[in-house]
Amino acid sequence: MEGSAPRRTRIQQEKRELILEAALEVFSANGFRGSTIDQIAEAAGMSKPNLLYYFRRKEDIHETLMQRLLDTWLAPLRELDDIGDPLTELRSYIRRKLEMARDFPRESRLFANEILQGAPRIMPMLEGDLKTLVDEKATVIKGWMRAGKIARTDPWHLIFSIWATTQHYADFDVQVRAVLGADRGGNGRFEDAARFLEQLFLDGLKPKG
Amino acid sequence: MEGSAPRRTRIQQEKRELILEAALEVFSANGFRGSTIDQIAEAAGMSKPNLLYYFRRKEDIHETLMQRLLDTWLAPLRELDDIGDPLTELRSYIRRKLEMARDFPRESRLFANEILQGAPRIMPMLEGDLKTLVDEKATVIKGWMRAGKIARTDPWHLIFSIWATTQHYADFDVQVRAVLGADRGGNGRFEDAARFLEQLFLDGLKPKG
DNA sequence: CTAACGTTTGTCCAACCGGTCAAAATTTTG
DNA sequence: CAAAATTTTGACCGGTTGGACAAACGTTAG
Numbered sequence: 001m002e003g004s005a006p007r008r009t010r011i012q013q014e015k016r017e018l019i020l021e022a023a024l025e026v027f028s029a030n031g032f033r034g035s036t037i038d039q040i041a042e043a044a045g046m047s048k049p050n051l052l053y054y055f056r057r058k059e060d061i062h063e064t065l066m067q068r069l070l071d072t073w074l075a076p077l078r079e080l081d082d083i084g085d086p087l088t089e090l091r092s093y094i095r096r097k098l099e100m101a102r103d104f105p106r107e108s109r110l111f112a113n114e115i116l117q118g119a120p121r122i123m124p125m126l127e128g129d130l131k132t133l134v135d136e137k138a139t140v141i142k143g144w145m146r147a148g149k150i151a152r153t154d155p156w157h158l159i160f161s162i163w164a165t166t167q168h169y170a171d172f173d174v175q176v177r178a179v180l181g182a183d184r185g186g187n188g189r190f191e192d193a194a195r196f197l198e199q200l201f202l203d204g205l206k207p208k209g
Numbered sequence: 210m211e212g213s214a215p216r217r218t219r220i221q222q223e224k225r226e227l228i229l230e231a232a233l234e235v236f237s238a239n240g241f242r243g244s245t246i247d248q249i250a251e252a253a254g255m256s257k258p259n260l261l262y263y264f265r266r267k268e269d270i271h272e273t274l275m276q277r278l279l280d281t282w283l284a285p286l287r288e289l290d291d292i293g294d295p296l297t298e299l300r301s302y303i304r305r306k307l308e309m310a311r312d313f314p315r316e317s318r319l320f321a322n323e324i325l326q327g328a329p330r331i332m333p334m335l336e337g338d339l340k341t342l343v344d345e346k347a348t349v350i351k352g353w354m355r356a357g358k359i360a361r362t363d364p365w366h367l368i369f370s371i372w373a374t375t376q377h378y379a380d381f382d383v384q385v386r387a388v389l390g391a392d393r394g395g396n397g398r399f400e401d402a403a404r405f406l407e408q409l410f411l412d413g414l415k416p417k418g
Numbered sequence: 419c420t421a422a423c424g425t426t427t428g429t430c431c432a433a434c435c436g437g438t439c440a441a442a443a444t445t446t447t448g
Numbered sequence: 449c450a451a452a453a454t455t456t457t458g459a460c461c462g463g464t465t466g467g468a469c470a471a472a473c474g475t476t477a478g
Contacts, residue, residue, distance in 0.1 A: 011445085011455075030326065034242035037436065050456055052437065090414065109325055112380070116318055116325070117239065119383045126387035134388050150414045156389060157405035158414075164377035165370050171321070172373070174328045178335035179343050180365060196366035204413035205299065205359045205367075220425075246466065259426055261467065 016054050019044045020068075023061045028106040031113045032062055066114065066122060069107050074130070076100065077159075080137050086144040087202065090162075094197055097166035102190045108170035134159055162201075169193055225263050228253045229277075232270045237315035240322045241271055275323065275331060278316050283339070285309065286368070289346050295353040296411065299371075303406055306375035311399045317379035343368055371410075378402055 022044035026035045037058055041051040055061045076096040080089060101108055119126055138155035145152045169176060169190065177185040184192070231253035235244045246267055250260040264270045285305040289298060310317055328335055347364035354361045378385060378399065386394040393401070 009446090009454075015455090031240050031243065031322075034240060034326070036434080038434095047457060048436090049438085049458080053455070056437085058436065087414065112321075112325055113240075115381050115384050116321055117243070119387075123383070123387065126384055130384075131388050131390060148416055151408070151412060151416050153408050153414070154401055154405045156393065157402055158409075160377060160381075160385060160388075160402075161374050161406070161409060164373040164381070168369060168373035172324050172369075174332070175324050175335055175339075176369060178328075178332065179340050179369075181340060184365065192363055193366055193369075196363045197370070199360070199362050200367075200370060200409070200413065202413045202415055203360060204409065204411045205296065205362070206411055207357055207360050224425095245464080247464095256427060257466090258428080258468085262425070265467085267466065 012054065015044075015046070018046075019051055019054055019061065020065055023065055024106050024110065027062060027065065028109040028113070031117070032058075063121065065110065069111060070122070070125065070129075072104075073100070073107065073111065074133060077133060077137060080140065082140050082143070086141075086147075086149040090150070090201065091198060094162055094166065094201060095194060097162060098169065098190065098194055098197065101166050101168075101170035105170035105173060108167050112167065112171045165197055165200075221263065224253075224255075227255075228260055228263055228270065229274055232274055233315050233319065236271060236274065237318040237322070241267075241326075272330065274319065278320060279331070279334060279338075281313075282309075282316060282320060283342060286342060286346060289349065291349050291352070295350075295358040299359070299410065300407060303371055303375065303410060304403060306371060307378065307399065307403055307406065310375050310377075310379035314379035314382060317376050321376065321380045374406055374409075 019040065023035075023040045026040045026043055029035075030039075037048050037051060040061070041048045044051060055064070076093055079096075080093050114120075114122060134156065137159065141150070141155035141158065144150045145155075176189065179185075180189055228249065232244075232249045235249045235252055238244075239248075246257050246260060249270065250257045253260060264273070285302055288305075289302050323329075323331060343365065346368065350359070350364035350367065353359045354364075385398065388394075389398060
């Protein structure tokens with residue numbers, strides 16, 4: 001048994017990777033409809049018909065990209081576990097999400113683009129796997145609240161707020177850099193963000209007293 | 210002196226409004242390149258050549274829309290003022306931003322689309338007016354911190370986090386609704402979000418001791 | 419009424435875009 | 449090496465899209 005996946009030669013493996021890398025660059029910058037096959041082909045260093053030899057349709061590239069993305073994208077949340085100190089767990093989840101925004105901004109923007117357009121291609125996944133996962137983690141968080149380990153709030157909105165604040169640094173990167181200016185908007189901005197978010201999520205804004 | 214703006218008849222005023230409303234609907238749902246003049250014309254109840262009589266180019270519609278948007282979009286931040294209790298000021302800023310996400314989600318998505326694509330059309334504004342405004346408000350917030358009215362943190366990232374968390378409910382609305390499900394994802398979700406965000410920004414997640 | 423002006427429409431065009439196809443070039447295999 | 453299989457390319461196609469344009473239609477003022 002070779003499995004149901006199509007058999008692929010070495011060249012196919014390599015060229016497909018090349019195309020996916022190029023497509024990630026182009027799609028994340030211009031959105032699906034804003035990107036052309038020619039752009040992707042050029043970014044991958046090949047001709048359009050050649051690219052279409054490896055992916056029959058533009059949608060196939062996008063779909064493959066999206067499937068891969070979702071796996072790795074939700075990994076940090078999957079790791080949020082019941083073992084260990086709750087506040088530490090949450091803090092490291094926030095940190096990992098922020099690192100992903102820093103290291104994989106294109107993936108974040110690809111995802112944001114898809115959601116902004118109404119998630120036409122991944123709606124079933126949102127209502128299925130994603131909802132299941134979030135519900136599961138919400139239960140874990142609720143347990144922490146009942147045990148008095150963290151303050152009582154809405155676990156779903158807590159997760160949303162972590163997604164929102166961390167992904168903001170990838171999706172709205174140009175705005176963040178423009179507002180921070182040349183000095184504060186340099187490479188240190190992610191460490192500043194990490195420090196700020198840690199304080200926000202742990203202590204809020206009330207002055208200590 | 211009539212000013213430098215082109216003289217417009219009553220019909221022009223009305224039709225232009227009609228077109229802008231239709232274009233907001235279409236652009237915010239499909240992005241700039243994902244939208245066609247035909248779509249906008251149909252949504253506005255007129256023919257394509259007729260629409261092009263009022264706006265010579267597709268870009269002109271988008272530009273007009275964007276200029277109007279920016280004025281109203283930053284109004285809540287402009288109102289953040291030094292008079293009144295700092296924590297109350299911040300709380301009401303958050304509430305107002307969340308209300309805007311609820312009441313003007315199309316505007317939020319239009320803006321998000323523009324930023325995601327690298328803000329090609331509004332970059333000067335981000336580096337100019339927006340940066341100036343944010344820097345100004347950051348100074349106000351710093352004053353509050355020096356006076357011990359709120360905890361010490363980075364004011365710029367504080368503003369980013371408010372933008373991120375509130376706009377998330379407009380930009381990622383489909384995801385929010387999908388994850389919350391039919392019951393919790395109903396109209397009450399904005400009130401839940403308001404309650405959660407108030408707690409997050411004021412007290413954080415540490416359990417009360 | 420009619421001339422001037424503003425509005426609307428049908429037709430058309432050139433550029434672009436996703437995708438096909440057959441033939442040529444290359445690589446793999448016996 | 450030679451046949452078979454795979455990869456690459458140039459030419460092409462039909463549909464879409466942004467936009468031009470002139471003619472027709474409607475409105476308003478003298």
